Amino acid sequence: MQTTQKSIKERIIHYVENHSGEILQNDPPEMAQLRRKAFQLFKTQGIPGRNLESWKNTDIQSILDQEYHCSPEPESRKINVETFFHCNIPDLDTLMVNTLNGYYIYRHSPLKKHPNGVIIGSLAEAKKQYPQLVDENYGKCAIDTIDGMISLNTALANDGVFVYVPDNVEMKEAIQIVHINHNEERLLTNVRNLIVVGKNSSLTLVHCDDSYTKQAAFINSLTEIIVKQNAVVDHYKLQNLNNNTTLINQVFFSQFADSRVHSVAMTLNGGLIRNYAHTRFHEPGAEANVLGLYLVDKTQNVDNQVYINHTAPNCTSNELFKGLIDDQAKAIFNGHIKVHRNAQKTIAYQNNKNLLLTDKARIVAKPFLEIYADDVKCSHGATVGQLDNDALFYLMSRGISKESARMLLMYAFAAEVINEIKIDVLRNQIDDMVKKRLHGELDICETCVLHCQNREREITFPIDMSKI
Template identity: 35%
Template sequence: MTTITKNKATGLFLENKSKFSTFQDLRQDGLEYLESNGLPHLKEEEYKFTQISKKIEQNISSYLRAKKTELSPADIKSNLFEGFEGDVLVFNNGHFTAELSSISSQNYTFSKLSESNPDLLGKIAKHDKDPFTALNCLEFEDGIHISVEKGKKVENPILLLHFNQANEGQVIQARVLIEVAENAEVTFIENTISLDEEAYFSNTVVEVKVSQNAHGFYYRLQNENRNAIAVNNFATDIHRDATFTSVATQLQGGMLRNNLTLNLLDSGCEGNMYGLYLLNGKTHVDNHTNVDHTKPHCESNELYKGVLADASRGVFNGKIFVRQDAQKTNAFQQNNNILLSEDAIINTKPQLEIWADDVKCSHGCTTGQLDEEALFYLQARGIGKENARGLLLYAFAGEVFEHIAYEPFREYCIQLVQERLGSNF
């Protein structure tokens, strides 16, 4: 039985289904948080530049979950980038769709969350840290659990392919839990495809545990329709001598909010996060990052770059915490931006909080325009103004792609960026 009730705290019409008892404790925690706190309001510090609750209210009329839309194997094939070899996990409006996925399960195991109900679920991405994580805890229907076996390397990347479309409802809730066992290695790629231009609200939670001496890589491409509203909460626990690298490329959407957290939980581990947001039109992208150093002898590197044109808006808020026990920490954070129009806006706030006394940490940000002297130099050597402009912008943005180790996906991202720079900027 399905009932729809309006939650007074959030203002949203939430679905309640009897089968949701599978994750009853998690759902109860999410409900209690939302009833106490609601969704972000205009005066909330973490969301003051991204009024996403207002955006949802203005653009989403049906708070029902979007049902599966029609997809065929041809749809999957046409959205694979050239040179890709690996497993494909297909999500249809947040619902994992096994019949369209290709799963070899070589060196990793795979199951639905409802089948495994792992204890780790909800322990990495905390529902009391962000209201949209709490909303996902309350509303997600099922998800997937991927576990890479101890000492194994998954040779080819695993592609998480999301197809989103408003279909008898406009709300999409997806959930993913990944465990990388000791001495294992795996690469994930996430790509989201909007099937039309109608507005929808996507709210995704991804939790990753990287165990001792393991290595995880996660590459994400966000190129959704211009009416899409998306919140992504991504949290990673990194253990002794392990490494984790995230690279995010953001090109389009109505309003995108990305919360990325790296918890460095033991000595010798390393966390890296790199991002590029290349925005035009009225696209709004907000990246909130957190790196928490809790133990000594750890390293983190963070570089986010933005190119903003037209009336687009970017927000970057990066926090690095160095706890008292985290001596010998090396932490680097940088945010660089280029504004190409008077109407483009960037709000940037790098933050560094240190309680240890033997560390090497730096953070900073820059915002400016294209170097007119460099532009003139290229034009003086026979390069047209638009081409010269594109070359300078790519030289600025391309540094991020150096951190994508999987060449076919790196080339695909470069191609998309070059097309954007050549046609719209």
């Protein structure tokens, strides 16, 4: 404990009090109000500490004791992102939008309305151009004031991505949001995204968090996704950061009647990653599939918090999180399903499976069920273990070496989640990447396979699969 230095909380409060003009400059009145409230709340909450149950196993206070700067607005937003970033999923046909250190960057215009009515661009700009649209939806999902990271984001975040899909529009092209961190000093970045999908519409989102430099960063990201009646959202989250980066990633889904969400989170690399995924069913008939795969090694830390909130009857949630934990890495899974009194006919499944690959890997799993309605089908399961010995024996009896057999089984373990990626090129890419990881080849790459320099090299198992 450094007593001479100001705590991160004090530094943030100091920063906000000195920069309130800048921070509030673009806010419509309701948002400004929300921001002030959040700031007051943050003052009492502070950075969450390990005394909170949900932060018990993840210590960010000590990280933030180091010198971090609140990221300043770039001098120019007109940056050609390709000058320093390439998305190396070559055939991924998406509409890419970017933020740099939490601010939206662009080549031509900060906010664009497409012919079909879809609006894509900077949230800060949307506040100016469509204040009503933003006000209606902003801050409506992230109302749970669970801890200081949410209030901090609401108090500080100035920009991020805004996507609005009007009613009855099917977005064929996926939108890819790439958040890049690129800086010379340690940055504390608060980035905020707002996605609204209208009635009977559909949208596919690919959400990537990347770090470009090796410099440490602390990213506090919050995304609100509003899925209106009968809308469909596919959401893919890819996390691939350098090992000095801390990422707090909070995604809130608000689902209305008969909407469907399919969400797959892939944690591939990162120093400390905490995912907080919150799904709330506001109206009957909605469905959510929430899946995740975490492959962690070295001294990485991944903390997945999944909260499914059944506040309306007749909704279905399916949760599957799988983890391969290698080296001295540590994984945390906190699943929480809450079924409210009136949410009868709820179907909720939660499953968490983990493989520990070394003696130093650690896992903490807390799959919670909190149920207040009686006519429900709820179950959960959690396992921690190693590879199935019978399966291993079976493969080896067919002449497969132990090492290959292990690899096959580990791959099969991961494939259950990978197969849930509906975009072919993306799935193939992740598939390759997982195979590489299982081969222990991931360390070779400077960054990771998504930016891999050796794309030409085919990844194959040295086994003829047809013989099994």
